[in-house]
Amino acid sequence: MKKIKLYTAGLLVMILANACKKNLDTYTGQNNIYFNEAGRLPAFNGEVIRDSTVMSFSLAKNTDSVVNMIIKITGAVSDQDRSYKLVIDPVSTAIPGKHFDALPQTFSIKKNKLQDTVKIKFHRTADLQAQNYTLFFKLVANENFSTEMVDKLINATTGQRLSFIRYRWFLNDIVKKPGRWTDGYLGVFTRKKLSLLAQVLNVEPSYLDTSVSIAEITAYGKFMQRYLNEQKAAGNTIYEEDGSEMIMGSLVQ
Structure with missing residues (x-):
């Protein structure tokens, strides 16, 4: 029995020794480049991965916004910088220097x-209130990276595909009524009223879209109506864009 144990132990040592002599397999495929937002795994169950983003200022207080667009590659790291080619599709309607800061010439x-x-810095210009503008990017193969990882089918019925090498930004400032806006407390929704509420109460408009509670909405409505009444008493009646007097909801009158 002792001899069998010694033989088995010796055999294991030989197997391990041979395994250590073998080189580990390394990635030998092409170095593909792609947009991370389209190629990443879902962050949570049910998340929909997209090859586009809507950049809307409608519920924002800021006048410009900086967003990050991550470019990733397959393959191993290099001990040298490697250039890649990122171009703006000429069908884009957003104007560099106006709707976004001009990007570097090389990447x-x-x-x-x-x-x-x-990094893309978008600007909140007045014309975004009337129409959507687009900024479409494309990754192009060069001497360092290929673009053979093109896309994948995500809906066999419609033929819809998710692109890994094209990414689209849709830019606008078209007014949107926040999801939790309650007319009974806040009154008829208008862009000017939302802007004033955000300014007076120091509340992010986006907070009214998903997070605000009914108790807060009630308090906001009462406070804003008192503010409007005080302004009117001081001879500074606040009007809507259409010339009507601004009022809050019927439940806070």
């Missing part, structure tokens, strides 16, 4: 890195 994956972050 690169830095040494020892597998991704790059492109």
Whole structure:
């Protein structure tokens, strides 16, 4: 029995020794480049991965916004910077220098890195209130990276595909009524009223879309009606864009 144990132990040592001599397999495919937002895994169950983003200022207080667009690659890191080609599709309608800051002429994956972050600064211009503008990007193959990871089918019925090498931004400031806006307390929704409420109460308009409670909505309505009454008593009646006097909801009168 002792001899069997010694033989088995010796056999295991030989197997381990041979395994250590073998080189580990490394990635040998092409270095593909793609938009991370389209190629990443879902962050939670049921999340829909997209190759586009709507950049809307409608529920924002700020006049511009900086967003990150992450570019990733497959393959191993390099000890040198590697340039990649990112171009704006000429069908885009957003104007550089007006709707967004002009981007750098060159882009690169830095040494020892597998991704790059492109920062886009969008501007809230008056014309965004009337129409949507678009900013479409495309990754193009060069001497460092291929674009063979093109897309994947996500709906066999409609033929819809998710692109890994094209990404679209839709830009607007078209007014949107917050999801939790309650007319009984806040009155008829208008862009001017939302802006004034955000200013007076120091509340982010986006907070009214998903997070605000009924108790808060009630308090907001009462406070704003008192504010409007005080302004009127001081000879500074606040009017809506159509010339009508601004009032809050019937439940706070």
